[in-house]
Each structure stands twice: as structure tokens, then as C-alpha cells.
Amino acid sequence: DSGVTQTPKHLITATGQRVTLRCSPRSGDLSVYWYQQSLDQGLQFLIQYYNGEERAKGNILERFSAQQFPDLHSELNLSSLELGDSALYFCASSVARGDRLNTEAFFGQGTRLTVV
């Protein structure tokens, strides 16, 4: 068990809909990262939050947004869903304090999103 909790584990929804994926980081971890894993794109970094603030952005579509709350849990919102958004979405967390390169990044079990 990595200590990173993602819910739900599976999600099936229709095109055009909106969903919210939730992530609780490991206790004490300030940074949360979201990744998308699809067959054609592999593992892609979407976005990072550090202690409530957006820190880095990757290949995240405008239809997608995220936030990190004061209790450090994070949510990834996916809207106007398309068939191509079907993927495994991972959340990862690490200590990632701003003054050093941290050594670990632990992943949740992922949310498998299927858009039909």
C-alpha cells in the first residue's frame, strides 16, 4: 500500500459528461501530481500542486482542471468528456519541499475512466 488513495477505482460515463477524480496524498506529503496513462500516449504528466498552489502544468487539456484543498487532498475535474479521454488516471504524492530534490514519488492505484 503506497499510502496514496484514489477514488473511485473505476468510472464509466458517457461522452459530454463531467466527472471528478479524488486523491488523498500520503500523510505529510505536500505535493500532488496527476498523470494520465493511455495506450497511445503512455504516461503523461498533467498537473502538479504544492501545498494548495499550482506548481507545474503538463499536457493538460483546457477541459480538465484540478485543485488542491487545505487538507491537501486533490481533485481532478474532467468535463465535456470524449471517447479519447478513456484512460487510467494516476495521482502521486511526494514530500517535494521547495528547497531540495526529493527522492520519492508514490502513486495511488489509479482511476480507470471509460467514456462510452
Place this chain on the structure above:
Amino acid sequence: AQKITQTQPGMFVQEKEAVTLDCTYDTSDPSYGLFWYKQPSSGEMIFLIYQGSYDQQNATEGRYSLNFQKARKSANLVISASQLGDSAMYFCAMREGLRGAQKLVFGQGTRLTINP
């Protein structure tokens, strides 16, 4: 440009043999970290081992070791005495960038199959 290259899409190894999974990387940042993750068929991403760019010795974690050759920009994962449970996808990843903005960039992965 590809930051992480894993040239072996698939590997087949006999149980109890050692196996080396290749990974080369490209970065101009002197400070970086290299990671290996295991992804079994159940989908979760399991952190295996980490090597920092300033680490003098190769990282080891149980049966996993990292053959870090900085001049060649390679970070191969060595699994000793392979077991059937080692069958999985293996991803090499690199962390670079500014402090606090430390996304992981992943390779395409190697599917390892251990034969009895």
C-alpha cells in the same frame, strides 16, 4: 526530443535468471533523479528504486539494483534471481527541473515476462 528511452518493448526471461532492463535519458540539468516503477496487470504503479544524479554509488533495494552510468546517460534496472511475480510492465522515469516543480517523465515501458 525523447527524454527517456526504453528500447526493449518486451523481454522474456527464465525464472531465477537475472534480467537487465535498459533505460537511457537525456537532460542538460545537472540535478536530476531517476526512478523505476513496476506496473503489474492490476494497474498500480509500484515504486522500485531511485538514483540521484549526485549519488556516488549505484542504488540497490533488495533484488533490484540500478546500474547508473552517468557519462553514458543510462540507468539500467537489474533484477536478480527473477521470480514469476516479477512479470509486469517496468517504467523508467526521470525528474528534472526547478526545485518544487518536479514532474516525472516516463519512458514507454518494457513488458517483462518471467517463464517457469
